[in-house]
Amino acid sequence: MFELYPSQYIGKPFSRRKVYEALDHVVEDQRVRFESYTFQYNRTTYTVTLKDVLYFESQGRRVKVWMDGGREYVFYGRLNLLEESLSVYNSRFIRIHQSYLVNGRQIERFQPGFVTMRNGSSLPVSRERRYEIGQLYSDILSQNAKNYI
Numbered sequence: 138m139f140e141l142y143p144s145q146y147i148g149k150p151f152s153r154r155k156v157y158e159a160l161d162h163v164v165e166d167q168r169v170r171f172e173s174y175t176f177q178y179n180r181t182t183y184t185v186t187l188k189d190v191l192y193f194e195s196q197g198r199r200v201k202v203w204m205d206g207g208r209e210y211v212f213y214g215r216l217n218l219l220e221e222s223l224s225v226y227n228s229r230f231i232r233i234h235q236s237y238l239v240n241g242r243q244i245e246r247f248q249p250g251f252v253t254m255r256n257g258s259s260l261p262v263s264r265e266r267r268y269e270i271g272q273l274y275s276d277i278l279s280q281n282a283k284n285y286i
Contacts, residue, residue, distance in 0.1 A: 174223070176202075176212040183210055187229075191254050192239040193219055205243065205255065231273050233262045241277040 147155050172187040185202060194201040195216040202210040220238050223230040231241045233252060237260050246253040249267050252274075253259050262270050 176210070176214065178210065178212040183212070185210065187223075187240070188242070190240050191243045191256055191258070192237055192260065193230075195236045203254075203256070203258070207256070229277070231270060233260060233266060233270050235263065237261070241273060244274060244277070247271060247274045 147159055173184050174187055174190070175182060175184045177183070185204065189205045191203040191205055193216060194203065196211075198213055198215075199211050200214045200216060200219060202212070204210070216232075216236070216238055220230065220232050223238070229241050230238055232238050239252060239254065239260065243255050244252050245255050247262075247270065249262070249271070251259050251261050252270070
C-alpha cells in the first residue's frame with residue numbers, strides 16, 4: 138500500500154505550462170517549509186520555522202514570537218531590524234502596527250481596524266497602513282488560491 142500526498146494535480150490533457158507551474162509550486166512549497174529564523178535569549182539559541190510564526194510583537198526592548206500551536210518565545214531586539222531581515226520572504230511578513238509584524242499567511246480575517254490571526258488573536262491595524270495591509274492581504278489570498286487551482 139502507498140500513501141501519497143500530492144502537492145498538485147494536473148488534469149488531462151496537460152500542457153508543458155501546467156507541468157512547469159506545478160513544479161514551481163512544489164519548489165516554493167519546499168522552500169517555505171524550511172525557512173527559519175534564529176535568535177538568542179538568556180544564552181540559549183532558538184530556531185523557529187517561519188511558516189509556523191503567527192506574529193512578532195514588540196514589547197519595549199523585547200520581541201515576543203507567537204507560534205502556531207501556542208508556543209511563545211522572547212528575545213531582545215527591535216521590530217524594525219526584524220522586519221528588514223524578513224523582507225527577503227516576499228512580503229509574507231507584514232508590519233500592521235508599530236508593535237506588530239504578522240505572517241500574512243496566518244491571517245484568518247482582515248477588517249479595516251484589525252486582523253484576526255489563526256489562533257484567534259485580534260491585532261490592531263494602524264490607520265495609516267489599513268489600505269496597504271488590505272492590498273497585501275488580498276495578494277496573499279490570490280496567491281494561495283492559485284496554489285490550489
